[in-house]
Amino acid sequence: MNNVSVRLVFDRKHVATKKHQASVQVEVTYQRKRKYFGTGIKLYADQWGKDLKVKNHPQSLVFNQKLNDMISGIHDYVYQLSTQKIPFTFERLDQHLGNYGADTTKSFLHFMRKRINERQIAESTRIKHKCVLKALEEFGKIKNFSDICYENIKAYDEFAKKRCKHQSSVYNYHKILKIFVREAHAAQLISVDPYQNFKLERGKSTVRRFLTKEELAKIEVRRIDDISLNRVRDVFLFCCYTGLAYADLKEFDFKDAIMTNGMYRIRYNRVKTGTPYNISLMDKAMDILRKYDFKLPIISNQKYNAYLKVLGAFCGVKKRLTSHVARHTFATTITLANGVRIEVVSKMLGHTNIRTTQLYAHIYQAEVDKEFERLNNIV
Template identity: 45%
Template sequence: MKYPTMRFVFDRKKVATKTHKGLVQIEVLSEGKRKWIGTGVKVYSDQWNDRKKIINSVEMIQLNQCLDEQLRVIQNWINELISKKEVFDFDKLDRFLRYTNKSESFIDFVERRIEERGDITESTKASHRTFAASLREFDRIIYFSDLTKANITLYDDWLHAKGYSQPTIYNYHKRNKRYIHEAIKFDLLKNDPYKGERFSRGKHAIRKYLTAEELKKVKDAQIYSETICRVRDLFIFQAYTGISYADLAKFNFKRDVQKRGNKYVILDIRLKTEENYFIVLLSPAMEILKKYDYVLPIISNQQYNLRLKIVADYAGLDRNLTVHMSRHTFATMCLNNGVKMENVSKMLGHTNVRTTQQYAKVLNAEVEKDFEMLERILS
């Protein structure tokens, strides 16, 4: 009974140079058939030696240990087959690798788990992919052995140097911790490098919204492009419903709206938070729906934001419009007109009232500005 042989292969695709890294793989050879297993280790062309493996790198000891460990895990499994006199085949090897994940680097594990998760929306997956991309760019937290307190601190320093806001940095650490905890559950990692570490949440920037006068300018703007007019109408619909873009994109009048007396109400579940939300359709929102025969002209989030800049020009605003501003405008409009915060929270589908209180802070900030202006006038 024949069993496979293994060796390390560097840069099989011939892409490595002194400035571009190539991948180290494990080649498994059995009865004329080959399989290549990615190790997650990448080095430059002048950092590889077929006999010594990785050379000319400050991390060569650590990386060579990582390679040896991956080879050892597979060899131990093959030795177990030999002791049990079981036949080797590549399907068995694939199953073994799938359940052990020992050949994966930490960043590969993170990227795989992001795609496997069914408990988050596509937009949330996109934000997690952005976090994973930041780890790749940082390039010091690639392997499980890289997960040290020192590297976590260096990652935090690097994020600050890149100019990220503190809330964004906090969220990146939060996501990193999540996948570290998953790795521990899968027995891929023993210790949590974040244990005992604390990172500030930071303060979120004041939420931007339109005043009643600015919203009227957007509504009344003379727009001669049908495409831009449709974008303006979507913004107005959101400004009078508070519906997020993700929920707008899946909005279906027949499915999501009920008639109660002489009113129409949206009863649905937010994609982002999975919280129920309840909105009475005000007349400006109903006018938009009637205009499009109750089927809104949805476009991509990116195109929506780009074209809102043109809407702002038509309306004579001295600042850009964004999709989020419509939702913030709705919240502040409700609070300004005496709607209870708990009810606004229900309309927006927030998981707790604390999120809604961010809008109240905006109003307080505006009140302070008005008092400062009054002070200047009276003094």
């Protein structure tokens, strides 16, 4: 479906003048066929620029945002069809767009798409929000503000349960949608917030994998001749001894470290939440930094996780290694298992809520219980 092209066209029939308006349309081309979709925007000849944007109009910003949203929405829809292996047709696109161009003031989907682009959030969070928007478009029963009611939210819940394996994922589907429903309610675009009466089940949190002391040692002592894999091992271990998430690792710069009480300390704000975190670089972390002249060999997250899968197998660790496993290992094996108070661990990790940190404590307690059962069988 890569041969679907989308562009804006103004005054297709060449009738616009400074006194006569013409329409802005979206041209979609597929397999040498093209179709035009209205945007609801009409302009004079001097109100359209060579950069394909509205100019010299009191609502230029609003119109350009609307056009950008429409183009983005079509690209997203085409990608959605591709991932689901559904053939693209103009009829499907026509049905998807509906009356999008005619009146966006009634469209909740337009409102949600616009707010996703406007909100000051991490890009990873924005991607999650867009995934929920795509799911909502697929759901099909909530398009306009008038569709937001208790019955449709309940139907959306059933829809999410069919898509997700875990209740915690269903909860997140609602959690994101609820943000925009409440924004619409606050802006008086809807009279009632259906989530006030809709009870959400959080579900059980997914188990967070971490390495035991023995598994961590396997990775540390294993001889690795491959240069790339060896670098990935070092970066992974650095995260195990600092608790840095991959997004924060990318922003790490030793130049920002401050010497305090004989140790270098790093104070940053987490990329994901903006919450401050505070860590001191232990000797093992410093050894890794010195090895690379204090500039870690960072690669893309996708390549990093691919290498970690190989690293785990090569070192005889049965657990699937990911960038998150290192952070979880720091929270459990490195800190909680060695008596660090949970309130301190929370500050180290930069958690916004100590309840998040308590999940690690529960996991570690389960590991303790397992060892007691093992000892009981031996003794």
